[in-house]
Amino acid sequence: MALSLEGHTARAFDGDLSSLHIQAVAMGALVIEQVQLAVNAYSSWDRSIATLVLERERKINLYDAEIEEAALQVIARRQPVAQDLRAVFAIDKVVTELERAADEAKKLALTVLAESDASGFRPGAATAREARALGRVATAMIRSALQAFDLLDPGSAASVVKQDQEMDAEYANALRRLLTHAMEDPRRLQSTIEAAFIMRSLERIGDHARNIARHVGFIGGLDPAATGVLPASLTIKN
Amino acid sequence: MEAAQAERAGINLKPSGRMPEEASSIETPVETGKTVGNIAVDDPIFSCRDVDVFYGEKHAIKKVGIDIGKNQVLAMIGPSGCGKSTFLRCLNRMNDTIPNARVVGSILLDGKDIHDKKQDVVQLRARVGMVFQKPNPFPKSIYENVAYGPRIHGLAGDRVELDEIVHSSLQRAGLWEEVKDRLQHPGTSLSGGQQQRLCIARTIAVNPEVILMDEPCSALDPIATARIEDLMEELRQSYAIVIVTHSMQQAARVSQRTAYFHLGDLIEVGETDRIFTNPRHRLTEDYITGRFG
Numbered sequence: 001m002a003l004s005l006e007g008h009t010a011r012a013f014d015g016d017l018s019s020l021h022i023q024a025v026a027m028g029a030l031v032i033e034q035v036q037l038a039v040n041a042y043s044s045w046d047r048s049i050a051t052l053v054l055e056r057e058r059k060i061n062l063y064d065a066e067i068e069e070a071a072l073q074v075i076a077r078r079q080p081v082a083q084d085l086r087a088v089f090a091i092d093k094v095v096t097e098l099e100r101a102a103d104e105a106k107k108l109a110l111t112v113l114a115e116s117d118a119s120g121f122r123p124g125a126a127t128a129r130e131a132r133a134l135g136r137v138a139t140a141m142i143r144s145a146l147q148a149f150d151l152l153d154p155g156s157a158a159s160v161v162k163q164d165q166e167m168d169a170e171y172a173n174a175l176r177r178l179l180t181h182a183m184e185d186p187r188r189l190q191s192t193i194e195a196a197f198i199m200r201s202l203e204r205i206g207d208h209a210r211n212i213a214r215h216v217g218f219i220g221g222l223d224p225a226a227t228g229v230l231p232a233s234l235t236i237k238n
Numbered sequence: 239m240e241a242a243q244a245e246r247a248g249i250n251l252k253p254s255g256r257m258p259e260e261a262s263s264i265e266t267p268v269e270t271g272k273t274v275g276n277i278a279v280d281d282p283i284f285s286c287r288d289v290d291v292f293y294g295e296k297h298a299i300k301k302v303g304i305d306i307g308k309n310q311v312l313a314m315i316g317p318s319g320c321g322k323s324t325f326l327r328c329l330n331r332m333n334d335t336i337p338n339a340r341v342v343g344s345i346l347l348d349g350k351d352i353h354d355k356k357q358d359v360v361q362l363r364a365r366v367g368m369v370f371q372k373p374n375p376f377p378k379s380i381y382e383n384v385a386y387g388p389r390i391h392g393l394a395g396d397r398v399e400l401d402e403i404v405h406s407s408l409q410r411a412g413l414w415e416e417v418k419d420r421l422q423h424p425g426t427s428l429s430g431g432q433q434q435r436l437c438i439a440r441t442i443a444v445n446p447e448v449i450l451m452d453e454p455c456s457a458l459d460p461i462a463t464a465r466i467e468d469l470m471e472e473l474r475q476s477y478a479i480v481i482v483t484h485s486m487q488q489a490a491r492v493s494q495r496t497a498y499f500h501l502g503d504l505i506e507v508g509e510t511d512r513i514f515t516n517p518r519h520r521l522t523e524d525y526i527t528g529r530f531g
Contacts, residue, residue: 007529079487081514084527221516 003152003219005087016074017087020067021152024091024098027063028146028212031098031105032139034060035205038105039135041112042198043128053109060102067095083219087152090215094149097215101142101208104201111198121194126181130174131195134202137167141209148213154220157213167206174199266520268503271301274519275508279307279495283447283478284329289343291324291333298324301343302504304497306448311470311479313493313510315486317530320499322482326450329480330366331359348447364391367441371453373433375425375440380417383425383436384408387444403443411439412469431462438469442477449473451481455488467492486526490514498522 005017034053041049071092074080080088111121123131141163148157175196182192271288282305291299299321306312306329314322324333331352333339345352352362364387375383384404387393394400404421408414413435417428425436434454441449451470455463470479470492483489489496490510497507498521506519517523524530 007524009528009530013528081486081490081526082517082523085515 003083003087003154005084005152013078013084016070016078017080017084020070020074020088020091023063023067023070024095025146025150027060027067027095028098028142028149030056030060030063031102032142032146034102034105035135035139035142038108039131039139039202042108043123043131043135045112045122047112050109050112053105054113057102057106057109060099064095064099068092086219090219093215093218094212097208097211101205104205104208107201108198111194121191123195123198126177127195127198130170130177131198131202134167134170134174134199137163137170138202138205138209141167141206142212145209145212145216148216152216152219154217157216160210160213164206164210167203171199171203268500268505268521270503271303273303273504274506274522277304277504277507279305279310281308282306283308283348285344285346285349286328287344289325289328289341289345291321291328292340292342293336294338298502299328300502304504304507306478306480307495308478309474309476310495311474311481311493313489313496314480314482314499315484315489315496315525316499316505317525318484319501321502322497322499323452325499325504326452326480326482329448329450330363330368332363332368334359364444365446366448366450367444367446368450368452369434369437369441369454371456373430373437373457375428375433375436378425379422380408380425380428380436381421384439384443387440391444393444407439407443408436410442410473411435412465412472413439429462431458431465434458434462434466435469438466438473442473446477448478448480451479453482453484456484463488486514498525500525 006014008014038053071088074088145160178192178196182189284306287303289302316322327333328341384407385400388403455466493510496510496513498505500521506522
């Protein structure tokens, strides 16, 4: 069941909370694009897309700072309690998760830009395919979590758990293949490690999505696992 | 720009038709006598069950049951006319003074019914003191304001003992340093906050077990309010305190337990930590978040 940030006698309070919420959702939309662009930049080894990712990263940081400031203002001026307090708290945490997810996307872009000249770490066809597959799952996870966050619906946040299992399986497969590849030719060790870092970044983006889902559950109640709003497995990953 | 990005990403940024009515999974019905949360405490000074209050035909309090713990501050909150002050006044039988008010149910102070025929009401009001919204010192000296109670209750054997009671009461009320050089000045010469602390000193001078406070800070400025709140934290080491307040922030600051009243029903009672972060009843949530009415 969806929750509501509205209905206050002081309607300006509705506006303050909604604005905070909408800003965070908009930031999330930007992060999804960042992840998609970063995966494209890496898998097609495109320096111009990677540059775009870095440029847009500044906007993410701006969102992060603005929403944090707005949340601080709501706390100082409105002294929210109960669900309102949990919402402000959770929105701030969601924004932190989004910012970190965007940081992981930035790592992909930096890899492309740093090694573009030498092209030593340019992914082979199989690695590029795996990065795209992991990127697809990571994007889907953030999208699911953000939809639950947009609707303030703790129940629908639970679908992120299933996607996380898919992510874990994909990630394990990718690592196994990379390891086999490196064992076949130790000269490939450095590029393999670099590719493993990329996979790890994408897997981390999935973790951040999962944490966002958990924060949506928190808005619904302090102890989502106990109240059955979310499965107990939906715990915060660091 | 954001909207376009969100749309491409498949996210609906528009408000999603979220209505307050469908917003919550917490309890919503009001069932008289069915309070959400634990009304009992381990070591109660007051134990109230099925308390009804009628003003003539008006049913002001409906089947209210709650314990009041020793060394605790219990805050009672709720909209105007919800019955919180009426309930507070039951605890030292102040409603007896209102014509056609009728109190039914069991109110035990230390296990004994306060409506028992043998109960001396003056004695009861010494054990259960009260501080009102507007400071109401007697038109006498500061000293006499505090000495009056111990004198009529025969608590002091001689002048030295009485001086000692006045001194310690003013000290405990945090007023001694400010008034020690002018004890013979009229109580009404003090500031509002000082007058309220004088009333608290007057209340504790007769060794009460419980102090009832009916919006004790609503006529005070923030500094005087902070001093009273600080004092409450100290006083609860020795007494149980029940405070009625319209300020939810005050309830959150000073109390260990909070009770929410609505139209004569005790809707929810619980640890203050929980009530202000995770209330269980929809009406409590709506009231404390400012969604009421």
